[in-house]
Amino acid sequence: MSTVSEAPAVRLTVPARAESVPVVRQALSGLGQALGLDDSLIDDIKIAVTEACTNVVIHAYRDREGPLEVRAWPQEGRLLVTVRDEGGGFAPRAEASSPGLGLGLPLIAALSEEMRITTGEDGANEVHMLFDLDRADPGGDR
Amino acid sequence: MSASGITVRMDEGHVGLVTLEGDHDMGTAPGLQERLGGLVDAGVPAVVDLTAATFIDSTILRALLSARRRAIEGGIGFAVLIGDPPAEPAVRHVFEMTQLVDVFPVVASRAEAVNVARAGTTA
Numbered sequence: 063m064s065t066v067s068e069a070p071a072v073r074l075t076v077p078a079r080a081e082s083v084p085v086v087r088q089a090l091s092g093l094g095q096a097l098g099l100d101d102s103l104i105d106d107i108k109i110a111v112t113e114a115c116t117n118v119v120i121h122a123y124r125d126r127e128g129p130l131e132v133r134a135w136p137q138e139g140r141l142l143v144t145v146r147d148e149g150g151g152f153a154p155r156a157e158a159s160s161p162g163l164g165l166g167l168p169l170i171a172a173l174s175e176e177m178r179i180t181t182g183e184d185g186a187n188e189v190h191m192l193f194d195l196d197r198a199d200p201g202g203d204r
Numbered sequence: 205m206s207a208s209g210i211t212v213r214m215d216e217g218h219v220g221l222v223t224l225e226g227d228h229d230m231g232t233a234p235g236l237q238e239r240l241g242g243l244v245d246a247g248v249p250a251v252v253d254l255t256a257a258t259f260i261d262s263t264i265l266r267a268l269l270s271a272r273r274r275a276i277e278g279g280i281g282f283a284v285l286i287g288d289p290p291a292e293p294a295v296r297h298v299f300e301m302t303q304l305v306d307v308f309p310v311v312a313s314r315a316e317a318v319n320v321a322r323a324g325t326t327a
Contacts, residue, residue, distance in 0.1 A: 080229075080230045080231040081231065083229055083230060083231065084227060084229065084231070087227075087229075087259070101293070102293060102297075105293060105294035105297060106297075108259065108294065109259075109261060109294065109297070109298060109301075112229055112259075112261045113261060113262055116229065116230050116261065116262070116263060119230065120230070164262075164266075165262035165265060165266065165302055166261075166262045168302075169261075169262055169298070169301060169302065172301050173301065
């Protein structure tokens, strides 16, 4: 997954709060429609980006508010979406009742062509999700 | 995008029907968990109707799993309805991707959902 130097088609910075997650979802859904992606792919992107944003809201900032930045780059036959926070690393809480990272990351991995999580020296964490825009429509009832 | 809502009503057979409309994620998961918990704690079998939901994520799945576990512990019936009419593809897809479609039980007809809930077995 190469890094991109050109400007993203979407760049959205929102506070890392539950209320921000539907905003991000709608933005990516809008981009998907503008790109003419089929509904099932838009659904996958919406689910994956929701999971990534949810992880940031729940785990990135312990006792403070912080930003959540989403960027999307359409590339040749692919869409790269990144979700970034400045929280200094995911340290899943030990509480049994914490929503946890259990289902979210596997869902992202299953829905995207490639997923990568990076942590920078500056404490910025980024989830990279690459979607194949040219994939054959899955068979069955979807 | 339709408005998101969670409504609870009792059907004639004293089964609690919890209907989700619109998009649901971490914003509505706590409310769902609370409503389901209330039913289970009161010994009321529950059917979660997802046929009008347009989006769910893993936080909603987690709320459903949590309610299911409590229902099993209490010997209370619990079922998830995704058919009749068919739920949105995105909603069904989340169950299929996580392979939880085999766990709940997830049923495709209202009659079956109510029967499963009344039977009191969720395994």
